[in-house]
Amino acid sequence: MDNDSVNTVMKEVHVIIESAACTNLNDRYDLLIDSNAIAPQRLMRFGKSCKNLKLFAHISTAYVSGKREGLVLEEPLTMGENMRKVEDENGPCPFPRLDLSDELLLLMRSGAFSQDQNIDVKYLKKLALERAESYGWNDPYQMTKAMGEMVIHEIRGEVPTVIIRPSIIESCYQDPFPGWIQGNRVADPLILSFGKGQFPAYMGDPQVTVDMIPVDLVVNTTIAAIAKHGISEKPELNVYHAASGDRNPLKLDDFFEIIYEYFSTSKCEKVNRIRRIKFFNNFNELSEYTKHEIWERHQLSNSTLGTDEKRAQKQCKAKVAYAEQLCKIYGFIGFMKARFHTGNTQKLLQEMSEEELLSFEIDSTLEELTNLSRTEPPRRRDRNKSNHEENGRRRKAASGGREVEVERGAASARSRV
Numbered sequence: 001m002d003n004d005s006v007n008t009v010m011k012e013v014h015v016i017i018e019s020a021a022c023t024n025l026n027d028r029y030d031l032l033i034d035s036n037a038i039a040p041q042r043l044m045r046f047g048k049s050c051k052n053l054k055l056f057a058h059i060s061t062a063y064v065s066g067k068r069e070g071l072v073l074e075e076p077l078t079m080g081e082n083m084r085k086v087e088d089e090n091g092p093c094p095f096p097r098l099d100l101s102d103e104l105l106l107l108m109r110s111g112a113f114s115q116d117q118n119i120d121v122k123y124l125k126k127l128a129l130e131r132a133e134s135y136g137w138n139d140p141y142q143m144t145k146a147m148g149e150m151v152i153h154e155i156r157g158e159v160p161t162v163i164i165r166p167s168i169i170e171s172c173y174q175d176p177f178p179g180w181i182q183g184n185r186v187a188d189p190l191i192l193s194f195g196k197g198q199f200p201a202y203m204g205d206p207q208v209t210v211d212m213i214p215v216d217l218v219v220n221t222t223i224a225a226i227a228k229h230g231i232s233e234k235p236e237l238n239v240y241h242a243a244s245g246d247r248n249p250l251k252l253d254d255f256f257e258i259i260y261e262y263f264s265t266s267k268c269e270k271v272n273r274i275r276r277i278k279f280f281n282n283f284n285e286l287s288e289y290t291k292h293e294i295w296e297r298h299q300l301s302n303s304t305l306g307t308d309e310k311r312a313q314k315q316c317k318a319k320v321a322y323a324e325q326l327c328k329i330y331g332f333i334g335f336m337k338a339r340f341h342t343g344n345t346q347k348l349l350q351e352m353s354e355e356e357l358l359s360f361e362i363d364s365t366l367e368e369l370t371n372l373s374r375t376e377p378p379r380r381r382d383r384n385k386s387n388h389e390e391n392g393r394r395r396k397a398a399s400g401g402r403e404v405e406v407e408r409g410a411a412s413a414r415s416r417v
Contacts, residue, residue: 065083168186
């Protein structure tokens with residue numbers, strides 16, 4: 001922005017929403033820190049110079065909890081924390097304390113911030129994974145998002161702050177219409193690969209809870225939290241989990257069953273030989289099974305095509321490598337032993353008026369989110385009925401009087417909504 005625009009913002013802005021981030025789970029360490037920790041730090045410093053700022057809202061992730069187990073509370077993180085056991089029977093935790101300054105110094109010594117065009121990308125990705133493992137996070141994305149929270153907490157001073165921590169964000173429950181989402185998001189690579197018949201196995205416990213939340217519930221929670229704290233003028237830091245697993249759990253086995261039911265009743269089944277997924281807790285066994293399944297499916301699909309054998313082997317090898325990579329990247333989901341407490345979010349829900357609830361659904365305990373049919377449109381609670389009908393009239397009017405068919409299909413299978 002030019003200086004005039006900056007000065008105008010500093011005089012007039014009331015709320016800052018910081019949501020930009022690098023969401024690649026295993027990106028370069030320097031890029032992740034710059035996007036997920038340094039950027040929030042810069043924006044908070046700018047916010048402190050805004051004369052009329054009422055609230056700073058930061059979009060984080062529930063997985064800043066790392067490898068912690070049990071119930072994760074809606075509490076702020078403090079610089080120096082790590083996600084290993086804080087204490088054991090022998091006294092203080094022996095593990096290092098995470099500090100942004102130390103990590104920046106490490107990157108400077110590695111030459112990550114130099115102008116050298118021959119920077120070692122593989123090394124920076126490896127370093128990111130090593131640092132995340134050392135401090136108790138599942139991946140460097142989660143760790144750098146935690147660092148972003150820590151630095152906001154550390155420098156905010158008297159600025160009223162809200163942190164929203166969504167779990168796995170997937171397609172909409174209601175608005176703009178059921179099943180909508182832009183692009184391929186968190187769990188979508190797993191779903192799409194399964195539908196192509198290229199993801200036959202997964203590392204995980206089928207009975208573990210996979211925590212998913214519709215994107216519109218995340219947006220509504222953010223808006224509701226801003227509305228509440230933007231007028232209170234209290235210099236507090238409040239944390240809200242936008243999550244479903246603690247109060248409305250979805251088992252991993254059920255998640256893949258929903259996907260299987262959709263794809264097995266579509267044209268994909270005939271083309272890609274869709275079968276139910278098989279779970280493993282040993283990577284070598286998973287790898288062998290994946291190789292066998294992908295090769296067998298490839299042969300069945302190409303039995304009459306006369307595919308060159310060497311080319312076929314190369315294609316299958318690439319598919320196996322990708323499936324194994326997905327299992328490694330998303331491995332934390334399959335063995336997740338944490339549950340995200342949503343007490344603050346539930347309190348926020350209780351404080352909303354009936355009119356607000358009609359426009360801003362934030363209730364993750366809705367029965368529809370768990371029992372949604374794979375082929376039928378979602379059922380609304382009575383208090384949502386008039387809002388749903390009004391939205392339907394608006395869509396019809398916008399289409400020139402024609403009935404608007406909402407495509408659900410795969411989008412509905414991508415989440416419970």
